[in-house]
Amino acid sequence: MSLDAATRKVLPSSEVTILHLFRHGKVDTGGRRRAYGHTDMPLTEQGRKQGNNLIRLAGGLPHSMGVFSSDLTRCLKVAKPIAQALKSPLVVSEELREQHMGRWENRTWEELTVADEDTVHSYWADYVNTVPPEGESFKDMTKRIVNWWELNKEKLWGKRWIWVGHIGPIRALLCHLLNYPLSEALRFAPAPGSHTELLIAESGTVLKQMGALPTVELQSSVSPNKIDRPLRVAMSGSAGVGKTTLAKQLSQDLSLPYIPEGIRARVRKGLVIADLSYPELQDLILELWEEQIHEEEKALNRAGGFVSDRSSMDYAAFWLHYGFTGPQTSSFLAACTARLPFYDRIVLLPWGVIPLKKDGVRSVNEYVQLRYQALLEGLLYQNLSENRLLKMGNLSDFEMRRSWLLRSLQFAFESKKS
Numbered sequence: 001m002s003l004d005a006a007t008r009k010v011l012p013s014s015e016v017t018i019l020h021l022f023r024h025g026k027v028d029t030g031g032r033r034r035a036y037g038h039t040d041m042p043l044t045e046q047g048r049k050q051g052n053n054l055i056r057l058a059g060g061l062p063h064s065m066g067v068f069s070s071d072l073t074r075c076l077k078v079a080k081p082i083a084q085a086l087k088s089p090l091v092v093s094e095e096l097r098e099q100h101m102g103r104w105e106n107r108t109w110e111e112l113t114v115a116d117e118d119t120v121h122s123y124w125a126d127y128v129n130t131v132p133p134e135g136e137s138f139k140d141m142t143k144r145i146v147n148w149w150e151l152n153k154e155k156l157w158g159k160r161w162i163w164v165g166h167i168g169p170i171r172a173l174l175c176h177l178l179n180y181p182l183s184e185a186l187r188f189a190p191a192p193g194s195h196t197e198l199l200i201a202e203s204g205t206v207l208k209q210m211g212a213l214p215t216v217e218l219q220s221s222v223s224p225n226k227i228d229r230p231l232r233v234a235m236s237g238s239a240g241v242g243k244t245t246l247a248k249q250l251s252q253d254l255s256l257p258y259i260p261e262g263i264r265a266r267v268r269k270g271l272v273i274a275d276l277s278y279p280e281l282q283d284l285i286l287e288l289w290e291e292q293i294h295e296e297e298k299a300l301n302r303a304g305g306f307v308s309d310r311s312s313m314d315y316a317a318f319w320l321h322y323g324f325t326g327p328q329t330s331s332f333l334a335a336c337t338a339r340l341p342f343y344d345r346i347v348l349l350p351w352g353v354i355p356l357k358k359d360g361v362r363s364v365n366e367y368v369q370l371r372y373q374a375l376l377e378g379l380l381y382q383n384l385s386e387n388r389l390l391k392m393g394n395l396s397d398f399e400m401r402r403s404w405l406l407r408s409l410q411f412a413f414e415s416k417k418s
Helices: 005-010 045-060 073-086 109-115 115-125 139-157 167-180 183-189 243-253 263-267 278-305 312-321 328-337 368-385 398-408 410-417
Strands: 015-023 066-070 090-093 158-164 195-201 204-212 232-236 306-308 345-348 389-391
Touching: 015 045, 015 139, 015 167, 045 073, 045 328, 066 073, 066 232, 073 090, 073 158, 073 328, 090 345, 109 115, 109 306, 139 167, 139 183, 167 183, 167 195, 167 204, 232 243, 232 312, 243 398, 278 306, 278 328, 312 328, 312 368, 345 368, 345 398, 398 410
Parallel strands: 015 158, 066 090, 066 158, 232 306, 232 345, 345 389
Antiparallel strands: 015 195, 195 204
16 A cells, blocks of 8 residues: 655655675685685685576576675676676675785684684684784774775665675674674674575665575576476466466466466556556566565475466566666566576467457557567577477467477476376
């Protein structure tokens, strides 16, 4: 429900800044614990794999306005590919480096303890204030990170961003935004290659998830006939082509959750699309896209697969269909495209076979729907491999459609039933 102007004036701003904090992957310390704050350490093979998981995770997120990164290689190995894939600006800064360990840099904790046991014990007894020789304390590093945040938060406000960094700065920012004393910083322990997400508003900060390890798989590398887990299937096509009916039936046939398109629920609650301004319509598409990602992830956690009423390319087609060509377009389309490997199959239903029915959501002008369908087909053909796009012929009978789809999914479908 919309609030009146007087109420909106006294309430905190409803704008939310979404910050995805990616910790770099595991570094190669030669198998020994080291103080390597500013030292440009290489990644291990495991660390590179962890970084690749973060890169794929970033591709499946709703569009981000940009990527921030420490200038050390272990972070740039993740940040650069993300920025390139999303066609988003990359800002690299020394200010986002790990705590500077001074003369302790790249020395093992074992040799440091042998050389000066009292100083090392003092450091761990009060890591917040103790300064390594010619280095900086955790408190000093936190001031550096908080200063960076305060200088940049206004231009970051209300948008989504990715930050690739180190555990120390991540802990420092969490303490600052969540009002934790620095003495509690070690309670935050995001693992290498993990994802922490913050929702930052004028009224406060919410820690949405902490140190989550991505489980994203590169589905394009999986043989279409060797899927040994529940399927991820998305319907695609213009309004009125029968996606919902077929998707609901397929979800029953495969015993998988059905993910409806989000716009219908909003229309039932009173949303009138025709009343939306141009910016409001753009925000709605972004909101629906984020909701789609959330519902897919929820279905995966619950059942391992799903049948969805829409694919990621449908949202890209919506964006272009309504004529959005502003600064967000490149990163949004890139995010939609990067999500494609997430689906095992996308089912493209034909336009013009089933008569359009007025339902309060769709336009019943067949040529409006044809324009959308043409955009969508072009995006799918350009970005999806032929063996993962199932293009239905001009079938109108429901049972024939269902039979065709089950036959098309036969190999994967039988592997799930056996």
